[in-house]
Amino acid sequence: MIVESNTVRFDSLTLDSGATLAPVEVAYETYGRLNAARSNAILALHAFSGDAHAAGVSHETGKPGWWDNMIGPGKGFDTNQYFVICSNVLGGCRGTTGPASINPATGCPYAMSFPVITIGDMVRLQAMLMDWLGIKRLLTVSGGSMGGMQALEWAVSYPERVVSAIPIAATTRHSAQQIAFNEVGRQAIMADPDWNDGNYYGKQPPARGLAVARMVGHITYMSDDSMREKFGRRLRGKEDFGFGFDVDFEVESYLRYRGSQFVNRFDANSYLYITKAMDYFDLSYRHASLAAALEPVECRFLVISFSSDWLYPSYQSQETVRALRSRNCDVAYVELESNYGHDSFLVDVAEQSELVRGFLASTFEKAQ
Amino acid sequence: MSVQAPHLGSKPPAFVHDLLGRRDYAIIGDIVAPGSQVLDLGCGEGELLEWLAANKGVKARGVEKSSARVQRAIGRGVSVFQGDIDGGLADYPDQTFDYVILSQTLQETVYPRKVLHEMLRVGKRGIVAFPNFGHWRVRLSMLTSGRAPCTKLFPYAWYESPNIHFLTVFDFEELAALEGLQVERRYFLAGHRKVTFLPNLLAEVAVFLVTRERGRRD
Structure with missing residues (x-):
């Protein structure tokens, strides 16, 4: 079809x-x-x-x-x-x-x-x-x-x-919890200097902020069980800890990937407006x-x-x-x-x- | 069981056919007036409600604990709420339903008296069907074996039984009186036959149509 x-x-x-x-x-x-x-x-x-x-x-x-x-x-x-x-x-x-x-x-x-x-x-x-x-x-x-x-x-x-x-x-x-997660996402976007009070069109969009917002979102869409099943504590492409802040765990890799993908298809300001509409809903x-x-x-x-x-x-x-x-x-x-x-x-x-x-x-x- | 029996008076036939494989369903199917609003507590997969909706044009609602059964009931088009009847009727306004059905369920509830009270708050009439623990086979089983009775009617080992409150015909009549309920009709069954003599000893299944006594609608 x-x-x-x-x-x-x-x-x-x-x-x-x-x-x-x-x-x-x-x-x-x-x-x-x-x-x-x-x-x-x-x-x-x-x-x-x-x-x-x-x-x-x-x-x-x-x-x-x-x-x-x-x-x-x-x-x-x-x-x-x-x-x-x-x-x-x-x-x-x-x-x-x-x-x-x-x-x-x-x-x-x-x-x-x-x-x-x-x-x-x-x-x-x-x-x-x-x-x-x-x-x-x-x-x-x-x-x-x-x-x-x-x-x-x-x-x-x-x-x-x-x-x-x-x-x-x-x-x-x-609920308060739902509003809270949305607010974290919004703050991540607005804290990104590239957000520039929303005026980023035709320039560098707030990709880091939007990606972090999406990472938080993805955590809330899954469950403890499904994350354990999908990632556990498995390491990403390595045998031991990297003793640094690059990706060690599969779950980190997954969230970073989903965050970066999201930036290509979603507008940061839409994120702000739509989450606000959800929070107002009562x-x-x-x-x-x-x-x-x-x-x-x-x-x-x-x-x-x-x-x-x-x-x-x-x-x-x-x-x-x-x-x-x-x-x-x-x-x-x-x-x-x-x-x-x-x-x-x-x-x-x-x-x-x-x-x-x-x-x-x-x-x-x-x-x- | 297609003819609608009037609530009082006419002599019922001594032989009861199955409806959906059950005699108590046949009696309930006869009692329920066409076009009425019906709530079935512990409705299982909604077979009875589906039949009542199709054949009596009732507005059918059900409550059932098991998710799998609720899914099958919804799949056949019956509006069923997944929940516990011990505490789950509080939201319904008073006297919402013409009939509230409790078919083979009362003995499985944690608070039977509360359930009975609630069913006659949300419903004008209650139809209660239950297996009679006073049946002679149950008495004999216990007397001869010295163990929790295990019969055709109560086939479970005590540790596996869903039945947690055993009651007899006498017990129900007593509780009904205590609750200020008026028994409009009573049916006693042994196999496919109606029992008219010594029901507490001879009936396997009892079906009561009850309503709250006037002036006691508390």
């Missing part, structure tokens, strides 16, 4: 902060076919560093999508039956308008003059894309981590437009309780968490489920056993696929 990204431009988008972005572009991909009744559309929502390329092999890069093991013919989100859409989030750096985009007022990149965005803003832009595609109702909205947060936001903000939601390894609000904000905030919700839910995920622990998913149950919402929940930590929703997908397949089949049948 060779796929291509498309881009659509909208005149303007008003943000939660009150600011207006004009114009706004959104990069998206689609897989499968929309049926005549337009009732089989699914919106896949990417996590922090993802992009619109969720499945298939990219025409430009030759790389598989970030959820290629879940989306495709015969997979959990079966593209023989469903029409799947994925777009890059607002504030991103993979085709959708973000801080690296050109500000039409100045002719220069926005950099730090880009307005602060929220998960709600991301979802509002996705809703505009759905309007543009002629899709009134989505059979499901689904994603892991920040993607799951967007799915929850969809269920609250556009209850009449979603038949179901599948938030995976997600939360209705970032569905219960300005409500008496989470249950009160969920009042508009009408759709079915399948909530999934993973046993070894300590970044988005199961208790957060259970909190979501309990609030939904207190409103007598139709909600299924399961904690899957996995050693892969937060990354489980991307890599350990056998059971997740079965759950999604069965849930979607019954949701589709009920919705007809």
Whole structure:
């Protein structure tokens, strides 16, 4: 399945902060076919560093999508039956308008003059894309981590437009620990002299700061078990300690590699803006309780968490489920056993696929 | 078991067919009114809920402890929550469900009285099915062997049994009275036959339809 990204431009988008972005572009991909009744559309929502390329092999890069093991013919989100859409989030750096985009007022990149965005803003832009595609109702909205947060936001903000939601390894609000890790990443970037208050476009980007941020991120996506299994205390290309500060351990080598790779595909300012949007996310904000905030919700839910995920622990998913149950919402929940930590929703997908397949089949049948 | 039996009055047939391989399911399937809201505690793989949704048009929800069973239930389209029923009903508002089912589960709970109380807080009616520890074979097994009874009904060695609170028909009636519950219907089964005589001695499985006595909705 060779796929291509498309881009659509909208005149303007008003943000939660009150600011207006004009114009706004959104990069998206689609897989499968929309049926005549337009009732089989699914919106896949990417996590922090993802992009619109969720499945298939990219025409430009030759790389598989970030959820290629879940989306495709015969997979959990079966593209023989469903029409799947994925777009890059607002504030991103993979085709959708973000801080690296050109500000039409100045002719220069926005950099730090880009307005602060929220998960709600991301979802509002996705809703505009759905309007543009002629899709009134989505059979499901689904994603892991920040993607799951967007799915929850969809269920609250556009209850009449979603038949179901599948938030995976997600939360209705970032905890102190989650904010803390994001803040470490942001500080690493901003402490890099090359960051230059965000004005590095066309110059040397803050590669060291961004790489450190990514290294921290990767640690939080794994688990103690999966790191022990993958690296242990194995040394990298040597028989004994180097008695210095070059790479000794496999795990150091891995983190340095992932950090340096990330710099090639991700914009440091997008890192700042998107992590901030995640930290601001709190569905219960300005409500008496989470249950009160969920009042508009009408759709079915399948909530999934993973046993070894300590970044988005199961208790957060259970909190979501309990609030939904207190409103007598139709909600299924399961904690899957996995050693892969937060990354489980991307890599350990056998059971997740079965759950999604069965849930979607019954949701589709009920919705007809 | 396709005909809906009225709650009181008419004489039930003496022979009970299987529903999904179980007699107590057949009775529960008969009791539940079409279009109602049902919560099944300890719903296993959701077979009964799937049947009730397909054949009685009920809104079906389930709670189950085992992740593997929850996965299979969700896979068949039933909305099941993975959790412990001993403490897991607190979130549901009062009187959310028309029926709360506790099928072959009460004897496995840590706090049976609390579970019974909670089920009639969140539900208008409770359907409780359990294996009768007062059955003559159980009594005989214990009397003759001098060991924890091991029978067709209770096939486990004591150290492997999921059953942690054994109860008889009399025991349940007593607890129901203590909890201020009114028994609307009671069914006693031995094999496929209904038992009408000495149920505490002759029934292998008992099914009770209970509701909270008026004025005692605490």
